[in-house]
Amino acid sequence: RFDTPVVIRTTMRVSHSKGVVTLGERPPVPKEVGPFPRTQKKYVMTAMWARERHPIVEERLKTLAAYAEECPLNRVEYRDRKLGIITSGITYAYVREVFPQASVLKLGMTYPLPHNLILEFSRSVEELVVVEELDPFLEEQIRALGVKVRGKDIFPPCGELLPERIAELAAEVGLLPAEGVPRPANQAPEGLPARIPVLCPGCPHRSTYFVLAKLGVPVAGDIGCYNLGCLPPFNAQHTMGCMGASVGVLHGMAIAGLPERAVATIGDSTFFHSGMAPLANMVHNGSRGVVIIMDNGTTAMTGHQDHPGTQWTLHGQPANVIDIEAVVRAMGVEKVRVVNAFDVREVEDGLKDCLAYEGVSVLITRGLCVQVSKAHGGTYWVDENACIACGTCFRLGCPAVVKSEARNPKTGANKAAIDPTLCVGCDVCRQVCPVGAIHAPEGKEER
Numbered sequence: 484r485f486d487t488p489v490v491i492r493t494t495m496r497v498s499h500s501k502g503v504v505t506l507g508e509r510p511p512v513p514k515e516v517g518p519f520p521r522t523q524k525k526y527v528m529t530a531m532w533a534r535e536r537h538p539i540v541e542e543r544l545k546t547l548a549a550y551a552e553e554c555p556l557n558r559v560e561y562r563d564r565k566l567g568i569i570t571s572g573i574t575y576a577y578v579r580e581v582f583p584q585a586s587v588l589k590l591g592m593t594y595p596l597p598h599n600l601i602l603e604f605s606r607s608v609e610e611l612v613v614v615e616e617l618d619p620f621l622e623e624q625i626r627a628l629g630v631k632v633r634g635k636d637i638f639p640p641c642g643e644l645l646p647e648r649i650a651e652l653a654a655e656v657g658l659l660p661a662e663g664v665p666r667p668a669n670q671a672p673e674g675l676p677a678r679i680p681v682l683c684p685g686c687p688h689r690s691t692y693f694v695l696a697k698l699g700v701p702v703a704g705d706i707g708c709y710n711l712g713c714l715p716p717f718n719a720q721h722t723m724g725c726m727g728a729s730v731g732v733l734h735g736m737a738i739a740g741l742p743e744r745a746v747a748t749i750g751d752s753t754f755f756h757s758g759m760a761p762l763a764n765m766v767h768n769g770s771r772g773v774v775i776i777m778d779n780g781t782t783a784m785t786g787h788q789d790h791p792g793t794q795w796t797l798h799g800q801p802a803n804v805i806d807i808e809a810v811v812r813a814m815g816v817e818k819v820r821v822v823n824a825f826d827v828r829e830v831e832d833g834l835k836d837c838l839a840y841e842g843v844s845v846l847i848t849r850g851l852c853v854q855v856s857k858a859h860g861g862t863y864w865v866d867e868n869a870c871i872a873c874g875t876c877f878r879l880g881c882p883a884v885v886k887s888e889a890r891n892p893k894t895g896a897n898k899a900a901i902d903p904t905l906c907v908g909c910d911v912c913r914q915v916c917p918v919g920a921i922h923a924p925e926g927k928e929e930r
């Protein structure tokens with residue numbers, strides 16, 4: 484109808500929620516696709532045609548603004564007219580919970596705004612408030628209409644506006660009686676120790692971050708489960724901006740003349756998504772640094788989607804597999820090492836070898852995500868008599884490695900134990916124990 488792209492913006496709380504939804508009618512998608520329209524003036528945004536296109540876009544915005552006035556996504560719910568609230572998205576649900584009596588203008592379409600609807604609503608209520616998360620996007624536009632409205636002076640721009648917080652802040656300025664502030668339904672008891680997120684037992688990234696922490700090199704990180712390498716016990720990732728940024732930042736470190744040898748860590752999926760272009764840039768410009776491609780054969784963090792390096796398409800059809808090693812060699816990387824991610828020594832030797840190289844090198848640490856492979860190599864155990872409580876295995880950050888009640892009589896430090904309900908037998912802890920106190924289950928050969 485409007486010949487326009489539509490963006491549906493979901494907020495964090497919606498993206499992190501799940502529930503039962505009732506689907507509406509789904510109109511069939513036309514199977515027949517006609518020839519591609521040769522409307523270059525619309526689809527080729529070169530300068531001369533972009534100038535011609537601009538007035539059309541402006542006109543379209545006016546048409547959309549008129550539509551916003553009648554669009555059923557924007558609706559007024561009149562109740563008590565002492566307080567009127569303008570809101571949109573998930574905050575509408577919070578507002579209904581916290582102010583069940585207030586009149587509400589719910590904006591389902593937030594650009595362009597329905598000016599007349601807003602003006603009419605503002606005139607129909609005694610006090611007008613905007614409740615929106617983060618920046619005052621709605622509030623500033625409403626103010627620009629000459630409407631007296633409150634918003635960010637009550638609900639600050641930082642942090643999430645959950646119902647309890649909205650209620651608390653509203654009570655502070657008298658929009659709610661103090662005694663009406665609801666308490667969170669599921670409040671954790673006070674004094675519980677914090678549980679930081681950790682890599683799963685059997686995660687193939689564990690050995691790499693253990694080695695990176697041991698060598699103490701600067702690490703430009705990327706987005707994926709391996710971002711957990713920035714947290715204790717590793718503390719071995721020092722930057723993370725956006726997908727693919729690790730390789731570009733590594734290049735920047737080299738250009739800036741960083742005296743240390745530096746490393747970028749990037750997952751296989753992220754490498755395909757946005758790591759190849761900066762790697763080409765590094766090679767082309769004769770840069771220096773080690774790019775570790777942590778190939779766990781999936782896109783783990785977002786739910787194990789396939790990617791160009793896996794055997795299946797997202798629709799479960801057989802796919803053409805793109806070989807990461809072949810790609811980086813074809814891009815001109817001369818120093819390429821491929822190691823078993825579950826072999827700590829291989830990872831360490833490979834990394835040291837790459838760090839010693841003068842130019843751009845790539846270390847591919849290969850090991851399937853344990854949530855995909857479901858591999859279980861048996862339950863490992865610690866010989867308490869042999870354990871000297873050196874703490875090395877704790878530095879792996881495996882949730883299955885726990886402190887035993889037993890202590891080293893000289894140092895008083897806790898010895899290690901393995902939680903059999905969590906261990907999946909990846910063997911990594913056994914490899915790092917300096918005194919051989921960790922053992923594979925009976926019958927499994929120890930390398």
Ligand code: SF4
Pocket residue numbers: 684685863879881882883884901905906907908909910911912913
């Ligand atoms: S073998 Fe060791 S590192 Fe691997 S899951 Fe078990 S306890 Fe954790």
Ligand code: SF4
Pocket residue numbers: 865869870871872873874875876877898899915916917918919920921
């Ligand atoms: S690495 Fe070995 S000796 Fe050190 S705490 Fe762990 S089990 Fe004990």
